[in-house]
Amino acid sequence: MARTSQSWGLRTLKIGFMSLVGLSVAFPVYWMVITSFKPNSEIYQRNPTFYPQAPTLDAYVALMTPHGTRAPFVATMGNSLIAAVGSTLVSVIIGIFAAYALTRLRFRGREAFSGLIFGCYVFPGILMFIPIYLMFQWLGILDTFFGLIISYQIFGIPFATWMLRSYFATIPASLEDSARIDGCNRLQSIIYVTLPLAAPGIAAATIFTFTAAWNEFLFAQVLLQKPQYQTAQVALYSLLNGDSVAWNQLMGGSVLVSLPVIVLFFAAQRYIGSGLTAGAVK
Amino acid sequence: MAAIEIRNVQKSYGNLQVIDGLSLDIEDGQFVALVGPSGCGKSTLLRMISGLEDITDGEISIGDRLINNVAPKDRDIAMVFQDYALYPHMTVAKNMGFALKLAGESKEAIADRVHRSAKILDLTDYLDRYPKQLSGGQRQRVAMGRAIVRDPQVFLFDEPLSNLDAKLRVQMRAEIKELHQRLATTTVFVTHDQIEAMTLADKIVVMNGGRIEQLGTPLELYDQPESLFVAGFIGSPPMNLIHGSVGFERGRAVLASDHGPVLLLPDAQTLTQGQRIVFGFRPEHLHIVADEAEGAFDCILNVIEPTGAETQVNAWFGPKLITAVFRERHDLSLRQKIWLNIDLRRTVLFDEATGLRVR
Numbered sequence: 352m353a354r355t356s357q358s359w360g361l362r363t364l365k366i367g368f369m370s371l372v373g374l375s376v377a378f379p380v381y382w383m384v385i386t387s388f389k390p391n392s393e394i395y396q397r398n399p400t401f402y403p404q405a406p407t408l409d410a411y412v413a414l415m416t417p418h419g420t421r422a423p424f425v426a427t428m429g430n431s432l433i434a435a436v437g438s439t440l441v442s443v444i445i446g447i448f449a450a451y452a453l454t455r456l457r458f459r460g461r462e463a464f465s466g467l468i469f470g471c472y473v474f475p476g477i478l479m480f481i482p483i484y485l486m487f488q489w490l491g492i493l494d495t496f497f498g499l500i501i502s503y504q505i506f507g508i509p510f511a512t513w514m515l516r517s518y519f520a521t522i523p524a525s526l527e528d529s530a531r532i533d534g535c536n537r538l539q540s541i542i543y544v545t546l547p548l549a550a551p552g553i554a555a556a557t558i559f560t561f562t563a564a565w566n567e568f569l570f571a572q573v574l575l576q577k578p579q580y581q582t583a584q585v586a587l588y589s590l591l592n593g594d595s596v597a598w599n600q601l602m603g604g605s606v607l608v609s610l611p612v613i614v615l616f617f618a619a620q621r622y623i624g625s626g627l628t629a630g631a632v633k
Numbered sequence: 634m635a636a637i638e639i640r641n642v643q644k645s646y647g648n649l650q651v652i653d654g655l656s657l658d659i660e661d662g663q664f665v666a667l668v669g670p671s672g673c674g675k676s677t678l679l680r681m682i683s684g685l686e687d688i689t690d691g692e693i694s695i696g697d698r699l700i701n702n703v704a705p706k707d708r709d710i711a712m713v714f715q716d717y718a719l720y721p722h723m724t725v726a727k728n729m730g731f732a733l734k735l736a737g738e739s740k741e742a743i744a745d746r747v748h749r750s751a752k753i754l755d756l757t758d759y760l761d762r763y764p765k766q767l768s769g770g771q772r773q774r775v776a777m778g779r780a781i782v783r784d785p786q787v788f789l790f791d792e793p794l795s796n797l798d799a800k801l802r803v804q805m806r807a808e809i810k811e812l813h814q815r816l817a818t819t820t821v822f823v824t825h826d827q828i829e830a831m832t833l834a835d836k837i838v839v840m841n842g843g844r845i846e847q848l849g850t851p852l853e854l855y856d857q858p859e860s861l862f863v864a865g866f867i868g869s870p871p872m873n874l875i876h877g878s879v880g881f882e883r884g885r886a887v888l889a890s891d892h893g894p895v896l897l898l899p900d901a902q903t904l905t906q907g908q909r910i911v912f913g914f915r916p917e918h919l920h921i922v923a924d925e926a927e928g929a930f931d932c933i934l935n936v937i938e939p940t941g942a943e944t945q946v947n948a949w950f951g952p953k954l955i956t957a958v959f960r961e962r963h964d965l966s967l968r969q970k971i972w973l974n975i976d977l978r979r980t981v982l983f984d985e986a987t988g989l990r991v992r
Contacts, residue, residue: 528685529718533779534706534735543731547722 380609387411387603394598410599414607420578420589424604427586432611433496434571434582435564438503442560443553445504446511451541453512454519455527465516472509479505480573487574494577502570506563511556518552519545554619562612583608635696635709635786635819636661637682642691644677644843651677653843654691659836664813664820666834668827668866674843675823676791682821683712683789695787706735711780712789715796717772719764719779725751726760729778750782753812770801777809781816788813790822794829806832827867831855839863858981861988864913870945872913873955876985879908888912893951897928899977901992909985916945918976919957929972937965948973 386394387410388403414424421427452458453465483502484493492498522545530540546553571582581589587604590597637659644652652674659665667675680686682693684705693700700708711732719728729750730743738746751757754774764772773793780788790809794802810833813820824830830837831851839846839854839862847854847863858864864872877890879898886898888910896912898904922929932948932955945958948971957973965971982991 523716523718525714525716525718526720528683528705529712529714529779530720530731531685531705532683532710532712533732536704536706539735544720 383602383605383609387599387606389599391595391597391599410597410603411607413597414600414603421586422578422581424583424586424607426579427581427583428607430496430575430580431565431571431583431608434499434503434567435561437496437500438507438564439557439561441500441504442507442511442564443557445508446515446556446560447546447549447553449508449512450515450519451545453516455524468509468512472506472513476505477569480569483570484573494575494580496575496580499571499574499582502574503564503567507560510563511560514556514559515549515552518549518555522548558615558619561615565608565612637787637819637821638692638694639678639682640692640694642678642681642693643689644674644681644686645689651843652681652689655844657838657845657848659819659821662817662819664822664833664835666822666824666830666837667840668824668830668837669840669846670866671825673840675825675840678840679712679789679791679821679823682787683710684708709786710789711783711785711787712791713776713780713793715792717764717776717793717796719772719775721764724761724763725756725767725775725778728764728775729760729782732779732783746782746784747778750778753781753815754778754808769797770805773797773801773805774808777812781812786819788818788820790820790824792824793822794824795826802829809833828869831867837867839866856979857990858913859990861911861913861983864981864983868915870916870956870958872915872981873919874983875912875950875953875955877910877912879904879906879910881906890951892953893932894930896930896975897977898982899980901982903991904982910991911983911985911988912980913983914975914980916956916958917943917960918979919955919959919973920976921959921961921963922972922974924972926972926974928977929974931970931972934965934967934969934971937967 385401385403388406388408389400390405390407390409393400393404417423449468453461453468483505487493487498487502490498492501526544526548527537527540530544531537535543566584567582568584568588572585572588575581575585583604587601587608590601590604637657639655639657639659642652642655643650655674655678667678669675677686681688682695684700684703688701695708695710720731723731726744726747729747733743733746747760748757751760754777756771756774756778759767759771759775764775767775773796776793793809794805797805806829809822813833822830822833831854834851836848837851837854838848841862846866847859849857854863854867858867858872861874864874875888875890875893875896877888877896880887880889880895882895886901886904888896888898890896890912898912904910924931930950932950934946934948935954936947938945943958943960944963944965945956946965947954947956983989984991
């Protein structure tokens, strides 16, 4: 009897704790969504309302209308998409071959090189943006998506390589040996055998590099000065510049920016899970 | 089918020499087993034949073709790996047909050859399954199917049975033997299990430290080991090896064993008084005799293991345990003193210092 009540108590405690954590995660999201549907007058009321009294799409309409130097928000999202997709493709493709080389080929300095990649990955990007700005200026690639995509490789390639390396290590090398005897050259053995088996790892690396690039603010702000290249993150920030902040627009923009990432995560949830586990056990 | 010729092959990783000037001829259609302890270079040699490892020096030919610089895919070989190495994302049929597809065979030809091979290996019902849906034995069979479907000149097996349980291993061993009798394809089989080598191979190559220790038919190796290493490696239970010094009593060579009684030695031309030797005799060449018969010695029974067909015993020979196997039934009990006689015609002598056979 005592045991039952004790485990009941423990259960309640667990559920209570998880509800608290769940609530603290979900509430800001809920607040963001409902705020985006409120008129600004309601937001600035003395007593906050927990659901929109008079739901309106005004904030979204305003976002889509160009304002000052700010492009329509959907255009800035398009810019973000170009930067994020471009950067993800480059990171993941280079990451795949780098990770393959680091797990499968024997060469002098392999371990040192692996360590160096990890070092790059953990090095704070903020320390580099001034030298990178100067370098890009010299190269004449400021205010180009190309330049931004290159700058995203600073964290993208090391991240994708590191993640895929631990995934590739879980794929038995004998499968590639077998493929090479079956008639593949090395590249074919990668394409027919290694890549299909590494699909979960590649999906996970893709999602994480995409999210990192999509959410990136600092380099996008510094390297792209022209309004027509503004990314969504920078556009969101520009909404804060003004005498009165249009919170409903800021939250509406936040909702729109979250959507692609949420969709991507749900679509690939299965892969991310297995991708992470595979990396964790090695 | 083709013969394999290995000439003075060397392999080193940096300063570490793994294979040291090894030469070996494998005849067309022969089944050769490479055996030896872990790290003896047997798998490396197999991988060099397959082309998965480069050769540091020397030459390997298959048929009349030098293949040193030929890619694995162009060597016309098939290999079965220890962990099967089945492609997990392909069905059994796709796994078996993969090499043919890469070779540009038509779909019909692939299907036909896959079905024929599947029939030989009793895999027809499993062609649409994925490797994870198969048992260990079935996976092993698919791995073999993938090899035979290509009808290669040479089969290479890299410890293919070591992941199977004991019963399945015996069954698959028989299947491999039957397959070889049927296809008569030149086969190189790597194993650390000397029973596998003995039962399967026409010729066994015992390797040790990157070189060939001895090469011969299974029974040659069993009866006439040329070194202590081979004597200890081939045979289960292993050969009894007694260290001691040579002496002469009434004109006959005897062994003053280090810890036990004096033993009669077989006639050998080269023995000298006081020479340090190792006397080797197989467990089944010991016989129980009436006490103090000519040449008999006594020992105390320590363990008795009847298996029905034969009885294996461990007995104290001084402070050393020796093993004997009797096919006849004896009334034996633990700690009993028994008298044993060695069949001297079947014994071997080794020089203690060099480990080599003394004749």
